[in-house]
Amino acid sequence: MGKLDGRVAIVTGAAIGIGEGIASSLAKHGAKVVLSDRNKEVFETTRRLERKGYNVVGKLMDVTNFDQVTSVSKEIVHDFCRIDILVNNAGIGTVGLIERLTEEDITKTLEVNVKGVINCTRAVIQNMKANLYGKIINISSVTGVLVSDPGFSVYGASKGAIMGFSKSLAVEVGKYGITVNAILPGVIDTPMFNQGIKTSFSKPPLDVVKSLDKGIPLNRIGTTDEIGEVVSFLASEESRYITGTSITVDGGSTLSECAGLLLEGGLAGLGKN
Ligand SMILES: NC(=O)c1ccc[n+]([C@@H]2O[C@H](COP(=O)([O-])OP(=O)(O)OC[C@H]3O[C@@H](n4cnc5c(N)ncnc54)[C@H](O)[C@@H]3O)[C@@H](O)[C@H]2O)c1
Structure with missing residues (x-):
């Protein structure tokens, strides 16, 4: 018995990287998983997971195209009767000093990282409300929410927006048995x-x-499966009383107040061990 047996999940941006790790983990725990991506490599990834014996389907879907997102969601409900779990993972990583980013860089980052999450959520929410059940998991980042570095202002803004969206939506849909949480990955x-x-x-x-x-x-x-396992926890009944919050999965990378000093040889007086 898997903790996600009988559940239907959709993961965005699942062709490679963290999305693939999430899809693999959800399927390992028993969910039927729809891997979606704008890149047709998603079909090869789906075949790879099928060969492991997992219950998976691949779909081409660009999260910025609301009509396409709506039509893929309808296909899933038609084929599998319901959508229990939505993982908003698709994202792009734009890096550049604020004065050097182009109008296109900025619009694209916000379109994929923020509007994409909103589009996919809008497309599945009616079905979740009707079923009085749903788990929405948004992949934010430690960047922009807990820490940052030069060049990450727009990316950080997009990831901060996901936190505001997750908390606000959690308040709105809690009474329908739907939880909304975010994961803040460190360096993966x-x-x-x-x-x-x-x-x-x-x-x-x-x-x-x-x-x-x-x-x-x-x-x-x-590693990507370390994010996948935390997503599977948030998608399962083990996390049923958790909503509107986030879990940081960063190996402790955001903890140190004096990381720079430590890297340069340690704090005076602590000794070596
Ligand atoms: N890798 C990290 O260190 C890290 C850290 C924190 C947060 N994140 C977040 O995790 C998520 C996944 O990151 P990753 O490192 O696996 O990225 P990646 O670039 O390796 O993979 C991203 C996937 O998303 C897909 N994608 C991009 N735009 C899309 C769109 N418009 N519609 C559908 N699919 C689209 C790509 O085709 C790709 O398959 C992102 O939201 C990213 O911001 C990553």
Whole structure:
């Protein structure tokens, strides 16, 4: 018996990265999972998960296209009768100093990272309300909510917006048995992360990862299945009294007040061990 047996889930941006990890974890725990993405690589990912014996279906869906999102949601309800779990994961990582970002960069980031979440939620909410059951899990970030770095102002704004949306929606739909929560991932090893370190640093990517690892109390960056397992918890009955909040999954990377000093050799007087 899996904790998600009989549940129907849709994951956005599931072709690669965290979305694939989430889809895999939900399916492992027994859910029927619709992997959706704007990229047709989603079908190859779906086949890979099918080969593991998971109950999965792939759909092409761009979260910024409300008509497409509505029609995919209708197909899922037609084929599987219901949608129990929505994971709003699709996102893009725009990095750049505020004066250098183009109008297009800004609009695209907000369209995918904020409007995309709203579109998918609008498309499934009637079905969840009718069933008096639903689990909505939004993938935000530690960036913009707990910490940030130069170049992340617009991305951070988009991820902060997800928190406001999750809390406000949780208040609105709680009486229908629907919970809404967010996950704040720290640094997770995905194509988005790897692209980011290639474009933002002149050092070889492996050296950047080693430096990052040193600043994380658990001494390593995270994996996509580590996000997937927390999503599965929020999608299950184990979390039934949790709504309108967030879980940080960052290996402790946002904890240190003196990370810079520690990286330079430690605080005076603490000694070595
Ligand atoms: N990787 C990290 O370190 C990290 C940290 C914090 C938060 N996040 C968040 O986690 C989520 C997934 O990130 P990732 O690192 O796996 O990214 P990724 O770039 O590796 O994968 C993102 C997926 O989303 C899809 N996608 C992008 N735009 C879409 C659209 N308009 N419609 C449908 N699909 C779309 C892409 O095709 C891709 O398959 C994002 O919301 C990201 O902001 C990532």
